[in-house]
């Protein structure tokens with residue numbers, strides 16, 4: 001767990017470009033082989049990031065793997081998109097920072113959509129405190145309740161839930177299946193959890209509702225399914241970090257691997273197309289139009 005625990009003391013280097021730079025830098029620093037005590041892209045940022053904000057309480061974020069992240073708002077703990085086990089064609093591609101049985105007491109679990117690598121409900125059914133509040137995206141309540149959870153609620157985009165120190169607002173998303181993303185607020189901090197959405201126009205409404213975002217957790221692997229993009233890529237994540245003016249951005253959803261076959265011919269095909277030289281521009285235009293028109 002040590003290598004992925006990132007203590008984030010958010011300070012005032014939240015210009016749009018800084019968010020994007022921090023995101024790319026964090027991608028490097030969070031690699032399992034590099035210890036990363038502070039999210040920062042340059043030594044000067046590390047110093048700035050180490051200065052605690054004047055009014056907010058200490059805050060820590062631990063990437064467990066993929067989009068599973070443990071947020072600790074000074075003792076108020078939130079788990080995002082739980083994924084602890086593996087199966088055929090679903091591999092973390094990185095070591096787990098902690099096992100399910102090692103989780104601390106949680107104050108909230110959020111799950112964005114029903115894909116196995118974001119909603120490992122069979123494994124999560126072994127979590128001991130079944131009365132933990134559990135906020136889910138579309139069509140997931142029945143499965144969560146069947147696993148024994150007693151306080152499950154579906155949030156639709158722009159609906160808000162609050163309890164104690166926590167306030168959560170669902171935000172729009174677009175993916176291969178119905179999904180929401182979440183803005184999570186507690187103890188003076190605001191965290192945007194982007195799950196594995198595409199960068200869609202509706203997300204540009206977020207700054208009007210949440211002018212200060214301390215941390216953005218954003219997918220970067222740009223996965224597609226047989227040619228159609230379903231997850232934002234690193235460039236789009238950097239753009240969204242800028243839109244949000246996120247003080248710190250941490251990449252998620254980048255080490256996942258299926259198999260050589262699925263990675264090459266199904267999941268990452270679109271990336272090869274988008275990164276190919278100019279002769280592929282018609283492909284790019286085709287897919288961009290599909291995305292703009294909402295027909296992905």
Ligand SMILES: [Zn+2]
Nearest residue numbers: 115118175196
């Ligand atoms: Zn998914």
